[in-house]
Amino acid sequence: MIEIAGLQKSYGTRRIIDGISLSVPRGTVCGVRPSGSGKSTLLRCVNFLEPYEGGEIRIDGELVGYAEHGRGRRARRPRREIARMRSECCMVFQQFNLFSHMTALENVTVALVKVRSLPRAVARERAAGLIDKVGLSARKDAYPAFLSGGEQQRVAIARALAMEPKVLLLDEVTSALDPERAAEVLDVIAALAREGMTMIMVTHQVHFAREVSQNIVFMDEGRVVESGPPGMLASPSTERLRGFLRHLRLT
Amino acid sequence: MPSIGSLISLLPLLVKGFGVTLLLAGLSIGFGTIFGLLLGSLYAWGSRLVRALLFVLVTIVRGMPVVVQVFAVFFVLPAYGIKFSAVTSAAISLTLFASFTIMEIVRGGIEAVPREQFQAALSLGFSNVGAMTTVVLPQAMRSMMPSLVNQAMVKATSVVSLFGVTEFLYVAKEQIERTLMGFEIMAIVWVAYTLVCYPLTVLGRWFEARLKARGQTALASAGL
Numbered sequence: 362m363i364e365i366a367g368l369q370k371s372y373g374t375r376r377i378i379d380g381i382s383l384s385v386p387r388g389t390v391c392g393v394r395p396s397g398s399g400k401s402t403l404l405r406c407v408n409f410l411e412p413y414e415g416g417e418i419r420i421d422g423e424l425v426g427y428a429e430h431g432r433g434r435r436a437r438r439p440r441r442e443i444a445r446m447r448s449e450c451c452m453v454f455q456q457f458n459l460f461s462h463m464t465a466l467e468n469v470t471v472a473l474v475k476v477r478s479l480p481r482a483v484a485r486e487r488a489a490g491l492i493d494k495v496g497l498s499a500r501k502d503a504y505p506a507f508l509s510g511g512e513q514q515r516v517a518i519a520r521a522l523a524m525e526p527k528v529l530l531l532d533e534v535t536s537a538l539d540p541e542r543a544a545e546v547l548d549v550i551a552a553l554a555r556e557g558m559t560m561i562m563v564t565h566q567v568h569f570a571r572e573v574s575q576n577i578v579f580m581d582e583g584r585v586v587e588s589g590p591p592g593m594l595a596s597p598s599t600e601r602l603r604g605f606l607r608h609l610r611l612t
Numbered sequence: 613m614p615s616i617g618s619l620i621s622l623l624p625l626l627v628k629g630f631g632v633t634l635l636l637a638g639l640s641i642g643f644g645t646i647f648g649l650l651l652g653s654l655y656a657w658g659s660r661l662v663r664a665l666l667f668v669l670v671t672i673v674r675g676m677p678v679v680v681q682v683f684a685v686f687f688v689l690p691a692y693g694i695k696f697s698a699v700t701s702a703a704i705s706l707t708l709f710a711s712f713t714i715m716e717i718v719r720g721g722i723e724a725v726p727r728e729q730f731q732a733a734l735s736l737g738f739s740n741v742g743a744m745t746t747v748v749l750p751q752a753m754r755s756m757m758p759s760l761v762n763q764a765m766v767k768a769t770s771v772v773s774l775f776g777v778t779e780f781l782y783v784a785k786e787q788i789e790r791t792l793m794g795f796e797i798m799a800i801v802w803v804a805y806t807l808v809c810y811p812l813t814v815l816g817r818w819f820e821a822r823l824k825a826r827g828q829t830a831l832a833s834a835g836l
Contacts, residue, residue, distance in 0.1 A: 454728065
């Protein structure tokens with residue numbers, strides 16, 4: 362269960378996230394339709410790659426990034442704890458960011474060995490299973506430069522899944538891919554959704570988001586414009602969302 | 613016509629000189645690599661003050677021909693009462709040169725690794741140090757290797773012959789003046805340098821080929 366309440370984040374004087382609240386129960390998918398800035402920043406805050414100034418993010422009740430000292434005072438958690446919490450809510454990036462000096466299999470294995478301290482043989486076995494799951498057994502020994510974008514992204518998903526995270530954060534994972542490659546990746550995500558993986562997915566693919574999500578959030582200018590079950594897309598209550606959907610149908 | 617015999621009689625001297633050259637190259641490459649890695653890491657990750665300081669240093673040192681650097685250690689330091697033997701002075705000045713050259717290679721190598729690689733590692737739960745040692749440095753090292761095994765350092769040692777250090781080239785010049793077998797001795801000099809430098813060139817190419825096979829690119833040589 363992820364609960365975000367009144368989240369605020371600024372870069373200098375520019376407010377990127379301005380009081381976002383949303384709740385993602387375990388086993389559900391939350392599709393976030395981004396617009397303008399604040400799209401990836403939200404996910405980066407959940408993963409604490411970016412610290413946030415106001416509001417809170419809780420994963421299973423635990424405050425992300427900060428330790429509480431009563432009466433609303435808080436201090437940054439020790440690095441080790443931040444690292445542990447990051448490993449429990451893994452992020453998949455728009456540009457894949459596979460480690461370029463490692464094969465697909467090594468990419469999935471490395472954090473299991475170095476972060477989770479699993480014996481190498483066990484880690485490799487688990488990694489091989491996940492590579493198989495994303496349909497890339499035949500390509501497991503290839504270096505990222507020799508994988509297509511879609512293949513790289515599927516490896517990146519396997520790499521995140523290997524940590525057995527409580528939640529998977531997907532940051533526009535298909536934006537850098539052509540439609541065919543994107544479909545490969547979306548198939549993997551749809552399968553994960555069926556298995557009950559908790560996910561927060563920032564995506565421009567409105568139709569896909571509607572299919573797999575239990576909850577859709579429509580963001581604009583660092584605020585939630587409208588949120589609700591996927592059905593809301595059929596009857597939007599705000600002019601902003603209506604405008605956006607109209608634009609989508611025209612193009 | 614000089615006899616093969618007299619040429620052979622010169623060999624022990626030349627071998628000894630070559631030994632000094634190899635020692636100087638080994639010392640300056642060895643210590644230069646250690647200091648270069650340290651300085652390069654400092655440059656890449658240090659505070660603004662540290663970076664500024666290193667920038668000034670590197671600009672001074674690299675803006676100077678090697679000969680001038682060696683000159684400084686040989687003649688300027690003794691003026692302030694710091695005296696070393698000729699070979700030590702040579703080793704110090706060449707190490708200085710190697711350190712700053714390697715520092716530039718290291719800094720370039722670290723900075724060439726995209727920041728996203730570091731962040732991806734953090735997002736999986738790596739510590740800062742873990743992300744550096746597991747993800748950033750290995751990539752940096754790999755892209756640096758072709759430039760690091762550059763054979764130029766071996767050849768650079770020859771400048772200290774100008775300062776009376778009895779390394780290979782100095783001994784060779786001495787013997788040429790003594791025996792007048794210029795062509796023969798220079799041929800030996802060329803063969804000997806090539807015997808050491810060529811394998812290094814091959815090794816450098818091997819590193820480069822391995823990078824290419826993995827779809828990574830090598831850092832352009834920092835131009836020794």
